[in-house]
Amino acid sequence: MIEIGEAKWIKDQMCDLLCGLKIIKVSMMNREHKFCFLNHTTYDFEMVLQNKTIQNVKQNGHMIRLLLDYGRELVFFEDFIFEYKTVENVTDKNQMVIYFNNEMALEIKVKLYGFIMVGTRSELEENDVYFKRALSVIDPLDEDFTYEYFIQETKLNEPKHTVKMALATEQKIPGLGNGTLQDILFYAKVRPDRKVETLKDFEKIALYQETKRVIGMIYQHKGRHMQSDILLNKGGYEVQMCSTRGFCPICQTNLNEKNYLGGKVIFCPHCQK
Ligand SMILES: [Zn+2]
Incomplete structure (x- = not known):
């Protein structure tokens, strides 16, 4: 399970390695997983994400948010393995693969269960209580967390x-x-x-x-x-x-x-x- 401490580090790492990269292709659900929850169809994910650039990566609680062009974002939370690797090392045992314009890919596997969402911040806040909650609280490492x-x-x-x-x-x-x-x-x-x-x-x-x-x-x-x-x-x-x-x-x-x-x-x- 990715908890808040890991989410912070993964966010830093994604910021370093993924910011500025353009998504050239997305491939969803190469292996079925009963407990991989998507907020849209796999087709929508593939269409919406294609040709978008990762502008920034943020973390709120255990949520990892990849901020894309046009106010869209791709959000992950709960139990995942993320593997940033060269394209030839991508397997078919995953629930999502994001291919970038630098011959690299992010292969994403759900362990026990996981949520993957795409949308604008306001759409996600409206439709997902966990997302809304995570974005409304003060982070425990913030000095305002008194x-x-x-x-x-x-x-x-x-x-x-x-x-x-x-x-x-x-x-x-x-x-x-x-x-x-x-x-x-x-x-x-x-x-x-x-x-x-x-x-x-x-x-x-x-x-x-x-x-x-x-x-x-x-x-x-x-x-x-x-x-x-x-x-x-x-x-x-x-x-x-x-x-x-x-x-x-x-x-x-x-x-x-x-x-x-x-x-x-x-x-x-x-x-x-
Ligand atoms: Zn003891």
Whole structure:
């Protein structure tokens, strides 16, 4: 899953490698995928994108937006592998290939599930709530992402919430998924199912600080270690709470894995309260 930290790095890389390139051809759904969701027909994608130039690349939450001529954009979010490669290395096992005017192509594969959308910003804002939400929030690495804003957006002061509900459901912080959440909670020493009304002020401040710090570290290290960028380099951020580790890097206690609110959350039963 491409979460917010990876999306930032992939955006930088696409900016460097793809800006200014002209799309000469697009080929869609070379391999069927039940969970690859398009907002238009494959024919529309192929027609609309042809002969457009990539003017800029932006990231909002986990959304990666390729800005094209005439206000159009091509948007990706959720679980993808992007491979920027020479045309002769393109396979037929993909859901999209974008061919550029420099003999290179971007081959795009959906892993678990993924959304690909094309349109103008206003069309997309009108028709996709996730897109609209991602573009309306303040980025966690922005200096305007204050502690007060964090509390307000996550509803961390409202009763009947748990910490995972507050931070990683309903797009409260777009792009903050399970992977990023686990490490934020580990460093903040708070459990995912902790009731928010039991949190002390210092714990809320830790959640705020670790949210910014963990996302910043994932970005700085060019993604988490199990994710690849568009040149297929693995990220340099070593995930702390991962299922292959088995025990806590601080106290060596066996880690707990709990299915909770749509996804497994790994935590240390000793360090996290
Ligand atoms: Zn521990």
